Amino acid sequence: MKVHRYLTVLVLTSFVLIWYYILRVNNGIFTGLGGLGANSSAALARRGPGLRQNAPSNASEIAIVVVACGERHNEALNMIKSAIMFNRNQSPLRFVVVAEDQLKQNFVEKLDDWQEINDNIFTYEIHSLTFPAKDKDEWKKLFKPCAAQRLFLPSLLTHIDSVLYVDSDTIFLAPVQELWSLFKTFNASQFAGMAPEHEDKNAGWYNRFARHPYYGDLGVNSGVMLMNLTRMREFRWEQHIMPIYREFRLKLVWGDQDIINILFHHHPDRLLVFPCDWNYRADHCMYMSVCEAPDGVKIVHGNRGYFHSLVQPIFNLLYTTVEEYAFRTDIHANFIRTIEDSLALPSNSNCDKLLDKFLQDPRKYFKQNLYEEDT
Ligand SMILES: *[C@@H]1O[C@H](CO)[C@@H](O)[C@H](O)[C@H]1NC(C)=O
Numbered sequence: 001m002k003v004h005r006y007l008t009v010l011v012l013t014s015f016v017l018i019w020y021y022i023l024r025v026n027n028g029i030f031t032g033l034g035g036l037g038a039n040s041s042a043a044l045a046r047r048g049p050g051l052r053q054n055a056p057s058n059a060s061e062i063a064i065v066v067v068a069c070g071e072r073h074n075e076a077l078n079m080i081k082s083a084i085m086f087n088r089n090q091s092p093l094r095f096v097v098v099a100e101d102q103l104k105q106n107f108v109e110k111l112d113d114w115q116e117i118n119d120n121i122f123t124y125e126i127h128s129l130t131f132p133a134k135d136k137d138e139w140k141k142l143f144k145p146c147a148a149q150r151l152f153l154p155s156l157l158t159h160i161d162s163v164l165y166v167d168s169d170t171i172f173l174a175p176v177q178e179l180w181s182l183f184k185t186f187n188a189s190q191f192a193g194m195a196p197e198h199e200d201k202n203a204g205w206y207n208r209f210a211r212h213p214y215y216g217d218l219g220v221n222s223g224v225m226l227m228n229l230t231r232m233r234e235f236r237w238e239q240h241i242m243p244i245y246r247e248f249r250l251k252l253v254w255g256d257q258d259i260i261n262i263l264f265h266h267h268p269d270r271l272l273v274f275p276c277d278w279n280y281r282a283d284h285c286m287y288m289s290v291c292e293a294p295d296g297v298k299i300v301h302g303n304r305g306y307f308h309s310l311v312q313p314i315f316n317l318l319y320t321t322v323e324e325y326a327f328r329t330d331i332h333a334n335f336i337r338t339i340e341d342s343l344a345l346p347s348n349s350n351c352d353k354l355l356d357k358f359l360q361d362p363r364k365y366f367k368q369n370l371y372e373e374d375t
Pocket residue numbers: 039
């Protein structure tokens with residue numbers, strides 16, 4: 001009899017536990033997850049607590065991808081913050097973060113918090129770094145900790161049609177949607193969009209130093225890249241990558257950017273070149289102003305550490321002002337004016353002298369609050 005009672009209790013307990021487990025797991029899957037492909041990196045990621053995962057992507061959503069390893073995760077969060085700040089027409093955004101496992105929780109906490117503050121104007125998903133199993137270690141070493149990851153987005157993000165890839169060291173100063181709308185101008189063969197690496201032959205890197213082919217006259221910079229993943233998959237993008245790597249690996253200086261340049265050297269019809277306004281670097285202003293940006297700078301790219309050094313103070317100031325900004329507070333007062341007040345002018349940095357270019361778009365749309373006391 002006693003054994004029977006034990007058994008009954010055991011069976012009941014197991015039943016309750018199993019039921020609880022099923023409910024929990026289902027919750028995890030059905031509240032957030034569309035992609036049930038058992039082996040996607042999403043499947044790996046969804047085991048983490050509370051990770052939003054890839055619901056079938058909503059065609060009207062703008063997907064912004066960033067890859068974050070090591071120290072880069074603060075930059076990546078700051079980029080995301082700037083995209084939300086300047087998303088003034090409230091386009092639905094979806095951030096796709098590819099990150100080292102130990103950074104994921106940090107992204108979740110910040111992004112959940114920001115979602116709540118911003119009335120869920122954006123969604124997000126977090127993926128593990130995923131390299132093709134073959135030559136995995138070699139890829140990982142190729143360029144900074146994980147920058148080559150972006151070469152494999154077509155197979156990592158099979159549930160997404162198109163993305164805007166940005167380096168973690170970028171800051172938006174205008175709505176993402178303006179750049180995104182260039183997808184509509186792609187002709188039948190184009191699947192990617194990037195800005196030139198240089199504007200000027202005398203300062204160009206590729207035309208003077210590269211020991212491999214590159215796109216056009218001066219190459220392209222891969223820090224901001226529109227990607228139609230559907231078309232890249234049709235093109236079998238990833239199968240083009242490894243042969244290029246094999247052939248040129250000893251000659252690559254800028255890692256994955258060089259690979260991208262070599263590929264588009266052979267397939268120039270696949271690339272749309274957009275203006276430097278969307279990938280504005282210190283190179284554009286440090287000696288003389290070579291990027292016209294008639295409507296102002298739209299995306300700042302603090303490559304080679306310009307956000308974190310004081311060599312061109314305006315780059316550092318843009319970065320830290322975004323970092324210190326509190327959501328839902330006045331952008332005119334807490335971004336535009338903060339920058340105007342903090343920049344020590346006259347400055348002998350040529351980039352600082354272009355303050356008006358950097359603030360042109362924000363000033364146009366975030367006017368001084370009429371009711372605010374001007375102090
Ligand atoms: C699924 O992932 C496991 C472990 O990463 C791997 O061994 C297996 O080959 C994968 N299966 C498929 C169908 O991709």
